[in-house]
Amino acid sequence: MTEPTHTPENEPVVETGGATLAGGVIPQPMPSAPPRSQWLDVWHQFRHHKGAMAGGIVFLFIVLAVFLGPYLWDLDPAKIDFRARNNGPSWAHPFGTDQLGRDMMARLMAGGQVSLAVGITAMLLALVLGSLIGILAGYFRRLDNILMRMTDLFLALPLLPLLLVMVLLFREPLSAAFGIETGIFILIVTAIGVTSWMPTARIVRGDVLALKEREFVLAARSIGTTNLMMILRHILPNVISPIVVSATLGIANAIITESALSFLGLGFPPDFPTWGRLLFDAVDYMQQNPERVVMPGIAISLTVLSVNYLGDGLRDALDPRIRGR
Amino acid sequence: MLTFTIRRLIIAVPTLLFIAVVIFGLLQLAPGDPMAQVPLTVPPEVKERMREALGLGEPIHVQFWKWIVQFFWIEPQVFIDNVFGTHLADGKLRVLSWQTRSPVMDIVVQRMPQTLWVVGMSYLVGILIALPIGIYSAYRQYSIFDQLGTFIAMIGFSVPTFFTGVLLIVIFSVNMDRDSFWWFPSIYDTTLQVTDWASFGQQIRQMAMPVTVLALYNAAQISRFMRASMLDNLNQDYVRTARAKGVGERAVVMVHVLRNSLIPVVTVIALGVPQVFGGAIITEQVFKVNGLGQLLIGAIEANDLPMVQTLTFIFAVLIVLFNLIADVLYGILDPRIRYD
Amino acid sequence: ERGADGHVNVIYWQAPSILNPYLSGGTKDIESSSIILEPLGRYDPDGNLVPFLATEIPTVENGGVSEDLTSITWKIKPDLLWSDGTPLTSEDVVFTAEYCMDPQGGCAQLSKFNGIKTVEAVDDLTVKVTFATPQPNPYGAFMGGQSPILQKAQFKDCTGGRAAECTEANFNPIGTGPFVVDEFKPNDVISLSANPNYRDAAKPAFATMTFKGGGDATAAGRAVLETGEFDYAWNLQLAPEVLEQMAQGGKGETVAAFGTLVERIEMNLTDPSPDLPPETRATVDAPHPILSDLNVRKALSMAIDREILVEIGYGQAGRPTCNLVPAPEMYASPNKECIPQDIEGAKALLDEAGWTDTDGDGIRDKDGKKLSLLFQSSTNAVRQNFQDAIKAWWGEIGVETELRNVSASVFFGGDPGSPDTFQKFYADVEMYANNFDGTDPQAYLAQYRCGNEPKPSSQWQGENINRFCDPAYDAMLDELAKTGELDKRGEIAKKLNEMLTKDTYTIVPLVDRGRVSAHSNTLGGVALNTWDSELWNVADWYRIKE
Amino acid sequence: MLDTSPPPSPTAQPDTGHIARIENLRVSFQTKDGPVVGVEDISFTINPGETVCVVGESGSGKSVSSLSLMRLVEYGGGEISGGRLIFDRKGGGEVDLAQADQGLMRTIRGNEIGMIFQEPMTALNPVFTIGRQLSEGLILHKGMNRKAAMKRAVELLREVRIPEPERRIKQYPHELSGGMRQRVVIAMALACEPRLLIADEPTTALDVTIQAEILALMDRLKRETGTAVMFITHDMAVVAQMADRVVVMFRGNKVEEGPVEQIFHAPVHDYTKALLAAVPKLGDMTGKDFPEPMKLFGVEGQDIAPIRGSDEVLLSVRNLTTRFPVKGGVLRRTVANVHAVEDISFDINKGQTLSLVGESGCGKSTAGRSLLRLIEPLSGQVELGGTDIIALNQGDLRRARLDMQMIFQDPFASLNPQMQLSDQVAEPMRNYGTLKGRAMQERIEMLFDRVELPRSFMRRYPHELSGGQRQRVAIARALALNPKLIVSDESVSALDVSVQAQVLNLMMELQAELGLSFLFISHDMAVVERVSHRVGVMYLGRIVEIGSRRAIFEDPRHPYTQALMQAVPIADPTRRKSEHELNFKPIPSPIHDLDYQPEPSVYQKVGEDHYLLVTDSGY
């Protein structure tokens, strides 16, 4: 028999069900630490998830590089230098320059600010909308039909005209109300959010349909759980994994869509670099200046990858069965 | 289930009509004009004449009604005529495209083969590689295979097809020798007829690159959902029961866990099928496949409203249909789901 | 010998939708149909008129055009056959005019038939066109790719409202050109084969042709220059360095030629401020608070380095210009004054005009009004590069610029409901390119007539984009319309051109844009033509034997 | 730490003929509070043709040991950290299962070792039909084709006394009653006639008649094929009936082992003594009108007073009917109805307990759920304290649920797998805001203490518990609100008798103090006798006999009631019932065609508070 050696600190506690005989022939085991909130627990778990931590660090690095980087690398991303057009990497321009001689590193950082902000906000918007609609449709039978037919409608609407109509109707009022940049930001984020929540909604609904027939939902109803609490406590944590996947895919989608929007004139002003646009602009130069495609490509992929690992961590942290392993 | 299906089919009618109205309204509202592509050298009064010739002068509800009649009444007759050789629709005005002045449905039919060959095939290939990868990644969570799969899937999803497509072209069409086996055409030939093995080989060659690009993208998405959903079910008690019966790991995973994990995957796949018919705009453009995606985007750019309206509506029908199929499948996959 | 050279592949990154140029104004449609349909005469690469179906180009000298410029008489070559073997007669030409001039038809080339009173068949091979008023330039109808001859037999039931229903005819027109359509897949591909009844028995050299459409300019260029899959690619609007890189592929070469296309900045002379009510916004009732000042307009032009623009945007396919009408020679003003960039001069000019930076934020102002402009253009990689560069230059002279780009389909769409069309001009300056058909600029210059500006009452239609209005200009236009002598016409046109550019800086021309196309090393006979269809001489194309 | 050291193992003799030998097994789990030992040190042997009963405290590691023997603990996050599991394979050779690879295990599982799982609901795959799941093992190990396997599956279902097996085989797990599911799991384990059968509480959800039949079935198997049985149970009467040898476990250790007579008549260890003393016996309450708490072993000065309750009617149920559709065909259309509850009426007084007993699948759970409207009944009236439950809208129904709570039959399925236990117990209080903050915390702690769960469990998740522990969480949750009525569906079946006694006492105490009423659904007649004021006997969806407990137990009139009383096993190994005492009556089915019109229930008064169904009940 191979008795595992235990240091005194982690001496396993033998608790097999408490004192059997009240009055205690055998003493009660000592109660351990007081119960902590479930979310604290999830957080604790999350912190010890290798993938999540790696993802988190990379993500943090990207955020820092993009938002603090410009203080260290203070070249103006809009500074045109016709003499230095299409340069390869050099000390003066570590990532080379573009067709107008602008520094790619500075543009990458500036672009990252926009792309990250748009990507994350739009993804969150789509996610919240999608999950909300999915859960409502799956959970409330009465809402199912109307919400799902609405989803069908949104899926069917041609994207481009829809976006064009949005610009038509909202660009000027938004610019007037929030200033040009914020206005456009709101417009873009809403445009992406409003046009990409449908898959999440349908996926979440499918899961909820199955979930709400589980017995613990019935049990929860029997103890008087309100619908709101039922959704928050019982349904939502159990559909977290498709939501997390949607989130990762959503952020990639949002970053790419943003660049597509600029072709409709819906995006940021053309002198605003974003990762998607840098990548798109660079495709023509793929053979001359491969670093121009590679850098924004890596930036986008790395962001998505890190968010993916963060999501994996969250998912694992929420699954009590995987926890502790 | 039957009543559910029937009920849903009945509801589908007003839904689709509503969608048609909304699409029509949206297209009317959207800025743009069918004359956008006419050069600036053509004077405005001529453009005005051309607009009138397209029927643009008529009130909106008349235009909509005309479309409804043409699409729901005349086009089916044309279809019947084609199948049975009758002459019901002779002389009746079909839905005509403003760009080409020809019946929209004819062009749609013309675009089907390449769309199905390329987009459909890539979807199929995507699913076929996504499912095993998703399943195995979940089964061996955090193994090398899983990490690699995650990595590739994320790259596949986050790097847009306008990049991967061009990359493939540069590698296989530009840098390969024209005579080598690894050379692939960068331009899809829609006139190619598959009649013998040689032309079949040619067809495969010209499909190879667009299908690869799209399949990678599709597979990335589906495999992630598959993996997540498998992970949710791998630790359930019934899996233990299956193991206690002595069922092999393969069957445990492929039968017991898989069936329980299919709902999100079915949803994603069902969501994707109409997209197949919607075409893949960017990939089609990169490889000049000229399928339905190119047709739609071209029509939107040219503000060819009858074309956009018809295509989008067909698309809507497919969406409604496949969502219904998905719902029916839910009921079959998980008997606990009730719809009454 | 006809058909000896096998197959030829042509790629147009815009796909043709119809093969009847009268039903579509699109370049792609006009050029693709020019393989099949032919006019009486065409322009050659130098802009000269050359007869095609006609025996010669009618002029006053040879008596083809009446002295009073009110009629023109065409003589058709004898023994011409349609591709179906029937003879071509003057009836077909008359029919073509009727077809286009039918008020219900929505003919896209109606302006070519402007001023025509009657078209009559004098005999089987003679057609006489009579105009209501004297026409200094009577070569509108039946000239160039825009107005080829249709076969009466095929189109006789397709006039007026029924034009759109003749899908078969519109897709497979019977022509006299070197090729006939085997199969047409709209917006995709045309398969053609040599016309057995083509008038020159030795032509075309190719037996079959594939005309592929779609994709983008990069892909088209690559297919010819790098992979060698195609023989000819049309209009490669690509960054010069990209094109250069492609050309290193060694499979083909690029050819360039210049026409009348000018990339320009248009100054808005009216106030586009969103604060104004919709009836007055961007109309002549509200003059522009900044750009009404000639000095500002001039300074803006001076700050631009056109050489660099050419270098970053067009390379061999562009040259700096100060003219709205850059060609033909006789109409082009020699003005080159704007070409050297003069930042200091621009600054001085602004200082002088009272635009100074009073609050030290780097942006000039005057009377509390900031020198800050909204600069819009259509979405297009080169234009965005231009916008960026111009913004930088203007920044140097203390002008703040906000950029906006609008999808081309909206920008040029002319939808009165959209705020983003170039006609509505809800911006201070905008950039696009325009040209004129054929070689005569009269109609082109007439666009800037008073009252021709887009305005709410005209549903925002109109060609006087800048809302320019100068009675002197209008008077000279009238004179031009009356003048028949070419030298005189040239002088007036130059004057008009300068009034718009050099004198008032209402229009700031940037680049005279040429056309770059590419053909493979083995394709011979290509003569790039910017005055007519690029495919004007496909009949002469042949395969170069190694 | 423990004052118990295992007595020298009687199995230390040379191992000839043992089918399985467990030596010093130790199993630990990783939880976030550090490693937890599920089984500390266990050794015992099982011989061919022998039934070894493993009894012991709930949570003492019985299930974990059996899962270790199957090498399935690994999949649940456990780890065999020591010991050997020697198994004698059919071909002769012995293998140490603890070292065997999963490939080898696969050929052993299901084929040579069969296992019946404790919680049948979660153990069955929800998306496959019963038939599919049953036939799987047969196809795999017996090489049958699908058709033959299906045929055999029908036979198996019949053997485990499931009515209308042809129909049931096409149903899904959630469409079966708790007892039926358990029988499906039994059939599944028996399918391949394994050499060793591990039965983890296989009869908790079965009524005594079916239980007797199942036990007889296992006995027969043992006799005919020499199958050895490791039988885990809390029911000492079953132990007395079945066991050859008994192993007593306590807190992860074996505390005593011996032949069944020795354990029953001369227990050595304190725990064993306590256990036996706590066993409720049928007839204990004979002559008493009212239930009273049980005398607990080792507790001095216990106040044992009868609980009278009141005469005020709290719950009144009239003509309650609930049916389920049976779907068939590809289109899944309704082809028949399950008449789960058919026209039942009863009253429950304030502070009193009505027990529902009856055959497995007769509709008890459905009745309980219907009156709380967790299933919408087809027709009938339910009145709780004057409010008409059936007429309530959803909002009012929620408010009404403050007064009525349910303990579900399958505790694992009824707990949210993602929530900590403390949160699950706190949830009802959060829902109604009855208690907050510290007060709520204290109440949770109190409830944990009262149901004998260590407070350290508060932070655990349902899957980290033993069956009995989960059941106690469910009880604690139902008690959290102090409702007026609790529907307790088999709520103490998974508890060992000593804990059971305490939990029952707790319930009765609350009843005495707060005037709680219970609808007590149980199969354990001794427990029913102990706790109820009145008893209803159900058969095939109807109440066939209802009356005061005394009347029913001392004067059963209906033939089914009589049979039920007959079949109750006795906790004495010397008074075993033989198989021929049982009458294997064919069981009719509650599934009827769509056009079937049942007759209304008519009762005849046979005693002061004693009614007998005169309508034909099918028995």
Ligand SMILES: Nc1ncnc2c1ncn2[C@@H]1O[C@H](COP(=O)(O)OP(=O)(O)OP(=O)(O)O)[C@@H](O)[C@H]1O
């Ligand atoms: N996955 C797990 N993680 C942590 N602890 C566990 C896990 N599974 C079981 N345990 C603990 O191991 C101990 C033994 O559990 P086991 O299920 O064997 O009890 P049991 O004897 O079968 O009890 P019962 O009669 O209540 O079913 C219990 O204290 C339980 O809490």
Ligand SMILES: Nc1ncnc2c1ncn2[C@@H]1O[C@H](COP(=O)(O)OP(=O)(O)OP(=O)(O)O)[C@@H](O)[C@H]1O
């Ligand atoms: N959701 C359902 N769908 C179809 N039939 C059902 C459903 N739930 C229960 N039944 C059927 O209703 C009948 C009564 O079931 P119920 O669960 O009430 O029995 P029970 O008396 O509680 O039995 P047990 O003692 O075995 O738990 C059974 O025949 C069962 O198959």
Ligand SMILES: [Mg+2]
């Ligand atoms: Mg157990």
Ligand SMILES: [Mg+2]
């Ligand atoms: Mg039950």
